[in-house]
Amino acid sequence: MDWGKIVRQGLIGGVALSFIVAVGLFEAFANRMVIDPILTSGWVLVLWVPVVFGYRATRQVVPDGATVRAARPADIAAGAVTGAIAGAVLGLLVVITSAKPDVRDTLLALSPSLVQRLSFGHSVGYGFGVLTLGGAILGAIGGGIDLVPQVVRRVVSTVVVTILGFAFGELVVGDILRSLGLRSVDQFFYAQSRGLKPLGAVILAVVFVALRFLLKGKFKAIRERIPLGTGETEENRATRRNWFLVLGIIALAAGAWAPNLFGLYLNEVLSNVGLFILLGLGLNIVVGFAGLLDLGYVAFFAVGAYTMAIFTSPASPAFDAPPQWAFFQALPLVLIAAALAGLFIGTPVIRMRGDYLAIVTLGFGEIIRIAFLSDWLKPLFGGAQGVLQAGFFPGEQRGGIIVQWGLVLATIGIITLIVGLLRLNATRLITAGKMSDIRAYSQPVTIGLLVAGAALTIFGLVSPGFAVWKIYGIEPPSMFRITLVFVALAAFVSWRLRDSRVGRAWMAIREDEQIAQQMGINIVTTKLLAFVMGAMLASLGGALFAVKLGSIYPHSFEIMQSIIILVVVIVGGMGSIKGVMIGALVLIGVLGGPTQPGLLREFGEYKLLVYGVLLIWMMLKRPEGLWPEARRAKELHQEEMLQDAWLNVEPASEGVSG
Amino acid sequence: MRARLLGEVLPRAEGNEAILTVEDLHLSFQAVKAIQGLDFTLRKGEIFAVIGPNGAGKTSVFNCISGFYKPDTGSIRFDGQELVGMKPHRIANLGVARTFQNIELFPQMTVLDNLMLGRHRHLRYGSPAAMLRVGKAIREEVRNREVVEAIVEFLELEPYRKAFVAMLPYGIQKKVELGRALATEPKILLLDEPAAGMNLEETEDMARFITDIRRELGIGIILVDHDMRMVMDLADRVLALDFGKPIATGTPEQIQNHPDVIRAYLGQDQSASIPGGTE
Numbered sequence: 001m002d003w004g005k006i007v008r009q010g011l012i013g014g015v016a017l018s019f020i021v022a023v024g025l026f027e028a029f030a031n032r033m034v035i036d037p038i039l040t041s042g043w044v045l046v047l048w049v050p051v052v053f054g055y056r057a058t059r060q061v062v063p064d065g066a067t068v069r070a071a072r073p074a075d076i077a078a079g080a081v082t083g084a085i086a087g088a089v090l091g092l093l094v095v096i097t098s099a100k101p102d103v104r105d106t107l108l109a110l111s112p113s114l115v116q117r118l119s120f121g122h123s124v125g126y127g128f129g130v131l132t133l134g135g136a137i138l139g140a141i142g143g144g145i146d147l148v149p150q151v152v153r154r155v156v157s158t159v160v161v162t163i164l165g166f167a168f169g170e171l172v173v174g175d176i177l178r179s180l181g182l183r184s185v186d187q188f189f190y191a192q193s194r195g196l197k198p199l200g201a202v203i204l205a206v207v208f209v210a211l212r213f214l215l216k217g218k219f220k221a222i223r224e225r226i227p228l229g230t231g232e233t234e235e236n237r238a239t240r241r242n243w244f245l246v247l248g249i250i251a252l253a254a255g256a257w258a259p260n261l262f263g264l265y266l267n268e269v270l271s272n273v274g275l276f277i278l279l280g281l282g283l284n285i286v287v288g289f290a291g292l293l294d295l296g297y298v299a300f301f302a303v304g305a306y307t308m309a310i311f312t313s314p315a316s317p318a319f320d321a322p323p324q325w326a327f328f329q330a331l332p333l334v335l336i337a338a339a340l341a342g343l344f345i346g347t348p349v350i351r352m353r354g355d356y357l358a359i360v361t362l363g364f365g366e367i368i369r370i371a372f373l374s375d376w377l378k379p380l381f382g383g384a385q386g387v388l389q390a391g392f393f394p395g396e397q398r399g400g401i402i403v404q405w406g407l408v409l410a411t412i413g414i415i416t417l418i419v420g421l422l423r424l425n426a427t428r429l430i431t432a433g434k435m436s437d438i439r440a441y442s443q444p445v446t447i448g449l450l451v452a453g454a455a456l457t458i459f460g461l462v463s464p465g466f467a468v469w470k471i472y473g474i475e476p477p478s479m480f481r482i483t484l485v486f487v488a489l490a491a492f493v494s495w496r497l498r499d500s501r502v503g504r505a506w507m508a509i510r511e512d513e514q515i516a517q518q519m520g521i522n523i524v525t526t527k528l529l530a531f532v533m534g535a536m537l538a539s540l541g542g543a544l545f546a547v548k549l550g551s552i553y554p555h556s557f558e559i560m561q562s563i564i565i566l567v568v569v570i571v572g573g574m575g576s577i578k579g580v581m582i583g584a585l586v587l588i589g590v591l592g593g594p595t596q597p598g599l600l601r602e603f604g605e606y607k608l609l610v611y612g613v614l615l616i617w618m619m620l621k622r623p624e625g626l627w628p629e630a631r632r633a634k635e636l637h638q639e640e641m642l643q644d645a646w647l648n649v650e651p652a653s654e655g656v657s658g
Numbered sequence: 659m660r661a662r663l664l665g666e667v668l669p670r671a672e673g674n675e676a677i678l679t680v681e682d683l684h685l686s687f688q689a690v691k692a693i694q695g696l697d698f699t700l701r702k703g704e705i706f707a708v709i710g711p712n713g714a715g716k717t718s719v720f721n722c723i724s725g726f727y728k729p730d731t732g733s734i735r736f737d738g739q740e741l742v743g744m745k746p747h748r749i750a751n752l753g754v755a756r757t758f759q760n761i762e763l764f765p766q767m768t769v770l771d772n773l774m775l776g777r778h779r780h781l782r783y784g785s786p787a788a789m790l791r792v793g794k795a796i797r798e799e800v801r802n803r804e805v806v807e808a809i810v811e812f813l814e815l816e817p818y819r820k821a822f823v824a825m826l827p828y829g830i831q832k833k834v835e836l837g838r839a840l841a842t843e844p845k846i847l848l849l850d851e852p853a854a855g856m857n858l859e860e861t862e863d864m865a866r867f868i869t870d871i872r873r874e875l876g877i878g879i880i881l882v883d884h885d886m887r888m889v890m891d892l893a894d895r896v897l898a899l900d901f902g903k904p905i906a907t908g909t910p911e912q913i914q915n916h917p918d919v920i921r922a923y924l925g926q927d928q929s930a931s932i933p934g935g936t937e
Contacts, residue, residue: 415790422793429797493789500788500795501781504767508775511764518724518762520750520779520842529785 002078006057010082010139013053014089020045021090021118023609024109029602030117033195034167040195041602044164050086050135054079054142071146079143080136087135090118091128098124155209162208163201170194171599175262255484259477267476269589271548272596274483275541276588280568280580281490282537287566288575289494289503290530291510293358295562296365299345300338300535302372302557304542306381307337309390309552312399317382324394327401327547331540338539339532341368346531350524353513365562373554386554391473391547398472399550401482405467410460417453420446473548483544487581490537494577497533506530507575560594560608567611571618573625582627587611665874667808668843671702677878678723678846683732685718685902692718693729693902700846703876705868707889709913710899711922716882717759718902720848723880724756725749737845751779753845757835757852759882765824769815769834770806772823776841777802809837813867829860836867846878847871853885861885865892890914898922 020026029042058075062068097103097110098119104110119127145153166173170190177186189200196204259267279301286294309316311330316322345364349357372381381387391399423446430441459466471478497503505526508516513523546552564587572583591607592598603610618625671677678700685693693715700706708716721727723734725746734741741749755776763772780802787795810819813833818826823834832852839847852868853861865888872879883889889896890910898906898913900922906913913919 419790419792422790425793426797496789496791497785500785500791501778501783501799502785502788504771504775505778507767507771508764508778511766512762514726514746515758515762515764516775517746518750518756519775519838520747521775522745522747533785 002057006078006082007085009053009057010085011089013049013082013086013135013139016053017046017049017086017090018093020049021093021114022107022109023606025606025609027109027111027114027117028604028606031193032602033191033193034163035198035201036191036193036195038198041167046090047138050083050138051142053086054083054139055145056142057082057139058143058146071144073144073147075147076140076144080140083139083142084132084136086139087131087133088128090135091131094118094127094131095124154212158209158212159205162205163196166201166204167196168600170196171266172262175266178263179261252484252488256481259480262477264476266599267480269592269596269598271476271480271483272593272598273584273589274480274487275544275548276565276568276584276593277487277581278483278490278541278544279538279565280572280584281487281494281577282534282541283565284569284575284577284580285494285497285506285537286530286534287569288580289498289510290506290527292527292530293354293361294531294534295358295362295559295566296345296368297361297534297538297565298557298559298561299365299368300341300538301542301545301561302368302554303338303341303535304334304539305390305546305552305556306372306387306542307334307539308543308546309387310381312391312547313387313389314392314394315389316387317378318380324392327391327543328404328407331543334539334543335536338535338542341539342532342535343528345535346528350527362559362562365559369554369557369559372557381554384554387546387552388550390550390552392550393470398474400470400472400475400479400547403469403471403482404464405469406460406464408460409456409466410464413453413456413458413460415453416449417457420449420453423449473550479544479548486540486544490540491577491581493533493537498577502526502529556595558594564588564594564611567615571614571626573628576625576627576629579625579627579629583625586626587614663874664808664812664840664871667805668840668875670874671845671876671878674701674703676700677702677737678880679733679735680719680723681733681735683719683722683734684730685715685722685727686730691902693722696732696899696902696904698897698904698907700878700880702845702878703872704894705872705879705881705892707881707883707893707896707910708899709882709884709886709889709896709919713901714899714922715902716899717850719899720756720850720880720882723749723848724754750842753843754848755839755842755844755846756848757832757839757850759850759854761828761831761835763823763831763835763838766822768820768822769810769818769826769837770803770820772834772838773806773809773841774802776838777806777843779842780805805843806841809840812840812870813837829856832856832860832864833867836864840871844877846880848880848882850882851884852881853883853888861888864888868892 025045026042029045030040032041033039034041034044058071058078060068093110094115098112098115101112115124115127118131120130166189171194174186174190174194177183189196189204191197259270262270279297282300283294283297286292286297308327308330310318311323311325311333312327314322314324316324345361345368349360349364352360371377373384375383377383389399391401393399393402423441427441427443427446469478471482473479498506505516505521508519508521509523509526516526517523545556549556568583568587569580570583571587572581573579588596588598590599591603591610592601594607597604676699680696680698683693683696684691696715696719698706708719710716718727722729723736723741725741725744725748729742732742736749736752736754739752741752741754764775767775781798783794783798787793810816813836815830815833815837818830818834823831826834836849836852839849849868853864856864868879868881869892871877881889881893893910895907896910896913897904898916898919900918905918905922906916908916
């Protein structure tokens with residue numbers, strides 16, 4: 001046994017345990033039940049530590065080419081010792097806390113109730129013993145993990161994931177069951193404290209273990225039956241594009257319907273997620289595509305929110321007679337203001353790169369916030385009092401967005417008409433032999449587009465008030481739907497830009513500015529375009545934020561907002577559109593935004609701590625993000641890929657790279 | 659798509675008048691004089707080689723032409739326009755393309771994307787068109803993609819079209835870089851050690867591509883390389899540099915036997931001849 005490693009891992013584990021307890025995370029989660037009344041989530045936050053460190057103490061680091069030694073019973077003992085050390089360190093903390101109550105002066109969380117809880121209602125000596133013993137048992141489990149057959153490991157992991165998933169997702173499950181009228185099912189599985197009942201937990205675990213083994217390989221079989229095709233032929237790409245389109249439409253429809261299932265709280269969480277996806281997609285253009293590290297991104301969010309507020313609020317400080325425009329009237333102005341702000345911030349920093357750019361944009365972000373806060377601009381933006389009643393409907397004490405379906409249809413009609421006309425022109429050019437017919441346009445579709453476009457335009461313009469929706473900002477479900485539309489728009493724009501001349505130029509600049517210039521790329525305009533595009537998407541988020549809250553204050557645009565948006569992009573996967581969505585869903589949805597609560601409300605003030613831990617872990621283990629772009633994943637694992645490429649006698653071909 | 663000759667998709671330069679004129683070029687980095695008084699002319703359809711020992715200033719000449727360095731004095735006239743003081747991207751847009759001594763591709767992009775970036779100056783559609791992906795956007799993408807495919811075919815890069823450049827062997831990367839320079843539709847091509855680090859077979863391939871480019875496109879090519887056999891075989895005229903000073907210009911035969919050139923390469927021993935020359 002490698003005693004040095006065991007002691008080291010045990011001590012690190014002990015410090016980790018003590019940290020979790022001493023900062024108060026254990027207490028914060030003490031009242032959230034996982035299995036009522038056996039297990040609280042506070043214990044879950046603690047229990048994993050001895051297991052992981054027990055495993056780490058016995059894990060073998062296998063150099064390339066060396067053989068792995070078989071797991072042996074001694075590993076269990078080693079794990080147990082590691083876990084015992086970790087548990088003992090925590091026990092020691094408990095003993096010290098009870099002996100010297102004045103440690104509370106510095107560490108507020110080390111309260112008598114914590115001592116009580118960790119000594120299990122007995123003396124601290126008893127607590128020390130139980131913690132050490134518990135640590136030893138858990139450590140032994142961790143150390144012996146490789147000795148257990150794989151089937152058992154699968155069962156255990158499924159049980160753990162199922163129970164934790166249902167316990168922490170109680171809000172989602174509960175809301176869905178309630179909206180389906182299955183309140184009794186909910187009550188069967190969940191106790192009053194919203195933890196799982198023991199019986200419910202057992203049933204869920206059994207069902208999911210059974211499902212896992214029954215459905216093994218079934219998904220793959222289903223996926224294989226979908227004719228996606230392998231390889232990069234024109235036909236395969238078309239099929240894949242069509243499937244992607246179908247899936248996208250299904251996802252959108254599901255997203256639009258989802259608010260019906262959820263209660264107010266979850267809808268609020270969802271609309272926050274949508275808002276952060278919007279902001280993340282914008283920042284993704286700047287940081288992910290063009291590689292410009294912008295730490296003052298919240299400035300554009302602020303510009304969008306303030307512009308919207310000033311032009312829609314009846315209490316607008318900027319005007320003697322406030323224009324009180326509707327949301328969609330003010331929106332073009334918001335976009336213009338954001339584009340100008342993008343140019344304003346982008347122009348002076350265009351020559352900077354990397355760290356310098358980050359620092360300067362950080363400064364600009366603060367400048368903009370302080371400008372909004374200043375007395376100097378108070379006549380325009382209301383200073384610290386901000387702008388109240390943003391988006392309020394005339395004569396009402398609430399505000400929001402008015403959707404005039406007639407005009408929406410007319411807009412859609414005009415765009416369809418333009419697309420149809422352009423396709424008609426292209427078809428004409430193809431027949432005239434002036435253009436290659438690689439992308440042949442189907443005539444019926446073109447005619448269909450023209451007819452539909454004309455019909456929608458005429459109908460919309462004739463009856464602009466055919467259906468008018470009043471969406472109140474304080475109604476989370478409707479706000480979520482509106483946000484979803486904006487997100488879809490932003491994702492579409494990002495995707496199309498990425499795969500175009502503009503996107504290629506951005507990526508070229510990200511990789512090498514000098515060589516990009518050699519390709520004839522004007523780096524000044526290309527970078528400015530990235531700033532402007534990012535700013536415009538952020539301002540859409542800001543506009544929604546303004547009418548959602550109804551009042552805009554400078555302190556909503558603190559630097560932490562910029563950081564969180566950046567973390568969303570990094571965790572999701574820089575440059576990856578779907579990654580940003582996943583990142584926002586995980587971070588904002590589960591943990592919550594800088595000021596918005598997420599699914600796990602208990603994280604509250606510990607949110608930033610968790611963000612930090614997550615970021616460090618991601619950088620170490622998965623720097624490409626949760627759902628990266630293929631390109632980016634390859635970049636960060638280039639060494640491995642290169643070795644693979646060299647090991648193949650034949651150089652990398654399409655199949656390998658695909 | 660049917661196979662095409664390069665000359666069918668890229669414009670052919672006619673005539674053999676001068677396209678690039680360098681006059682009295684001086685470049686220094688503080689005390690180091692990198693180029694001291696360089697004059698030369700490049701004609702259309704000509705392969706002009708620049709040789710010299712390491713540090714002679716060969717790459718600096720390229721950097722001056724492509725706008726990375728600003729010379730102290732002197733003029734570089736290309737197609738009637740003064741290049742000195744012009745931004746690198748403007749120079750590239752005039753039709754000056756180059757490759758680099760150490761490969762400077764975009765390693766995390768595919769071969770096709772790299773070549774399409776070479777076509778950047780021929781793609782003019784804006785972001786609204788890119789978002790709707792109609793009209794000009796598609797037309798230009800398709801047309802330029804055809805050019806790129808023709809270049810892929812010409813350079814025998816078909817198996818690597820969708821491969822990420824970082825994963826390709828060195829020799830292939832060199833070809834991709836040449837392809838990217840070709841994709842810009844150059845009027846002159848600056849090749850900085852195209853055969854460096856390649857084996858004999860790859861060097862011969864590269865030499866074949868260079869002569870084919872000259873024959874099919876009729877553009878002027880400036881070649882810098884240490885492979886004297888290739889330089890002497892390909893070049894119409896050779897300029898020898900030493901410590902930033904031009905020491906001789908002439909046909910390959912003249913240069914091989916020029917006493918100053920031999921001295922620059924081999925020190926004072928005048929009995930030897932330069933490597934790769936006629937023994």
